[in-house]
Amino acid sequence: MNEEKIEKSITRIFKAVFPDSTNHYDTLFGGTAMHLMDEVAFITATRYSRQKMVTVSSDRIDFKMPIPAGTIIELVGKVSYTGNTSLKVRVDIFVEQMYSNDRQKAVSGEFTFVAIDDNKKPTKIN
Template sequence: MNKAQLSEAIARAKTTVVRAVFPNSTNHYDTLFGGNTLKWMDEVAFITATRFGRKKFVTVSSDRVDFNMPIPGGHFAELVGEITKVGNSSLVVEVRLMLEGMYEEGQVEAVKGSFTLVAIDDDRRPVPIFL
């Protein structure tokens, strides 16, 4: 795969998911549970990796997740996953959670994290992303 093809594949794999922050996902402060945030981000990282490599992927690390502000109930959370690095059998996906008021225009970055995923075979052994 040449550089132009790689850039195109990375662009095609970009993933956006929008979720509503409802009461069943918030804590006693009426903000999104951190665990739910990480789960949503990991799901977007997985989808992004799979769309890119069309292989089975597993998460091996979340390298850094910065919670810049609380995510209140009654808002939208737009999660955006983009590939930032591609190795032989692993890749890195950056996931940003953009906070948006349901009845307001505009977004602000509330959370940002980096997830490393590895392509695996049926025996759960690492395999090259590209043959």
């Protein structure tokens, strides 16, 4: 794996957790978390390869703790594996309290992407 490319492609996105993205327990919907994770993973994969990438699978996603409304989340994507036509991106979600320095890892998962050509066929990652 190309460590320099991996470091340059690390993607960090911050979001505030507002009530419109929470469930009846006042915590972030799991589906919303997965949506955001896939988006960060896609951006990371694209920044690494600079090619057309598509999600082919999501591996185990672990929800370690609920993410309450009124917090800030940081999603961090990093390439964890590169193959011939595919790569994996690990995404972690950290939750921060808005008015303190408390920060904890809340969710982790891995997403697999394949590089595709103009005919939507798998192609070698450059």
